[in-house]
Amino acid sequence: MEGKKILLGVTGGIAAFKSISVASLLTKLGANVRVAMTESAMKLVSPKNFHEVTKNPVTHDLWKETDLHPHIDLANFAELVLIAPATANFIAKMAHGIADDLLSTTMLALKSNTPVLIAPAMNTRMLEHPATRKNLEILKSRGVKIIEPDSGLLACGDIGRGRLPEPQDLVEFVQNFLRKKTLEGKQILITAGGTRERLDSVRFLGNPSSGKMGFALAEESAARGADVVLLTAPTFLSEPRNEKIKTIRVESALEMHDAAIRIFPNVDAVIMTAAVADFRPSKVFEGKIKKSKDNPDEKIKIELVRNPDILLELGTRKTPNQVLIGFAAEMNDLETYARDKIQRKNLDFIVANDVSKSDAGFAVDTNIATIFFRDDSKIDLPLMEKSELAGKILDQLQKIFEGGNSI
Numbered sequence: 322m323e324g325k326k327i328l329l330g331v332t333g334g335i336a337a338f339k340s341i342s343v344a345s346l347l348t349k350l351g352a353n354v355r356v357a358m359t360e361s362a363m364k365l366v367s368p369k370n371f372h373e374v375t376k377n378p379v380t381h382d383l384w385k386e387t388d389l390h391p392h393i394d395l396a397n398f399a400e401l402v403l404i405a406p407a408t409a410n411f412i413a414k415m416a417h418g419i420a421d422d423l424l425s426t427t428m429l430a431l432k433s434n435t436p437v438l439i440a441p442a443m444n445t446r447m448l449e450h451p452a453t454r455k456n457l458e459i460l461k462s463r464g465v466k467i468i469e470p471d472s473g474l475l476a477c478g479d480i481g482r483g484r485l486p487e488p489q490d491l492v493e494f495v496q497n498f499l500r501k502k503t504l505e506g507k508q509i510l511i512t513a514g515g516t517r518e519r520l521d522s523v524r525f526l527g528n529p530s531s532g533k534m535g536f537a538l539a540e541e542s543a544a545r546g547a548d549v550v551l552l553t554a555p556t557f558l559s560e561p562r563n564e565k566i567k568t569i570r571v572e573s574a575l576e577m578h579d580a581a582i583r584i585f586p587n588v589d590a591v592i593m594t595a596a597v598a599d600f601r602p603s604k605v606f607e608g609k610i611k612k613s614k615d616n617p618d619e620k621i622k623i624e625l626v627r628n629p630d631i632l633l634e635l636g637t638r639k640t641p642n643q644v645l646i647g648f649a650a651e652m653n654d655l656e657t658y659a660r661d662k663i664q665r666k667n668l669d670f671i672v673a674n675d676v677s678k679s680d681a682g683f684a685v686d687t688n689i690a691t692i693f694f695r696d697d698s699k700i701d702l703p704l705m706e707k708s709e710l711a712g713k714i715l716d717q718l719q720k721i722f723e724g725g726n727s728i
């Protein structure tokens with residue numbers, strides 16, 4: 322982001338006020354941000370706000386006597402354009418090449434390789450109108466990146482799709498977009514969450530996995546250009562809104578097993594973060610198991626049978642060009658158990674986390690991990706956000722892709 326020349330186009334949506342924070346965050350990250358506003362945007366927010374946070378002049382007038390070619394100046398300046406919010410009207414103008422103010426004229430004058438990101442924000446009916454949908458399709462086909470709007474309470478009081486995402490999310494989108502696409506062309510299967518093994522129609526055996534580690538890996542892989550299949554057991558996390566991530570939801574170990582085996586031949590790498598139950602009840606009771614009314618000492622027996630070990634099975638099917646990465650959730654003797662799993666499951670490396678620690682493992686945002694490799698080497702990683710750990714794991718995967726697989 323440092324020194325990146327970003328043109329922020331602000332059009333006349335009620336969410337224009339959020340763009341002040343976008344300009345501020347981008348500037349704080351080191352970008353050189355210039356803002357161009359439409360006349361409608363000027364009715365909602367003041368250019369002074371943008372001037373204040375970017376320290377750059379803000380432009381809106383195509384006909385100012387002192388500026389000879391403001392649209393060409395801006396187009397030459399821009400290394401990336403972000404239009405946020407993008408109104409239905411502005412999207413229509415972009416789609417049809419209408420140039421009747423400074424910002425729309427600048428869009429036509431951009432160099433052909435300047436990336437353009439737009440964040441549509443409007444009432445749901447306007448967003449879903451065939452005209453708007455068609456216009457967005459036209460822009461997509463020209464390579465414009467559409468930042469999907471959020472759902473929720475809209476300024477007009479309706480509830481639905483059309484909210485401008487929060488400034489932090491918009492900035493993250495830009496950051497990810499600018500990230501080097503080191504995993505471009507790679508297909509990665511990532512498993513997440515904790516499987517549920519049904520006891521009866523309403524109860525199950527489960528574990529505390531939240532899916533956070535797997536989802537962080539999916540987001541980071543996609544940001545690096547990979548196409549991701551996120552195979553997840555039940556989680557409260559919402560589906561990643563990323564066209565590079567295809568989310569498949571399953572419930573039990575058997576369902577995850579079947580999906581993983583089906584997808585495996587088509588991927589370059591698998592990262593198994595899912596906490597898969599090793600056992601399941603041998604019988605699923607129909608309906609709800611009822612307790613007896615008059616025997617407080619009643620006992621029932623539940624017989625458990627083994628689930629397939631998915632990773633072990635993938636290890637036997639792995640081709641020399643595929644990379645297999647496991648996780649190990651341990652409470653003691655981390656290294657011994659992790660190294661045993663690398664060998665038994667035929668892994669390229671394993672990420673071991675001590676789940677007895679309060680800020681590591683299940684359901685927290687942070688983790689403390691050691692990566693063990695086949696050649697006895699290891700990398701001890703300190704406490705960090707799961708998103709950062711995802712990056713460290715993918716750095717190692719990248720090295721294997723670059724150096725050729727060792728097994």
Ligand code: PMT
Nearest residue numbers: 531532533534593596597630631632648649650682683684
């Ligand atoms: O989801 P979060 O709340 O973010 O928590 C993250 C996590 C703690 C779940 C994650 O960091 C983690 O440690 N995942 C692995 C959990 C686990 O099942 O570990 P294990 O040591 O029992 O299994 C070893 C490996 O074999 C794992 O990659 C596991 O996915 C795989 N496995 C296990 C059993 C089984 N039947 N099939 C498998 O494929």
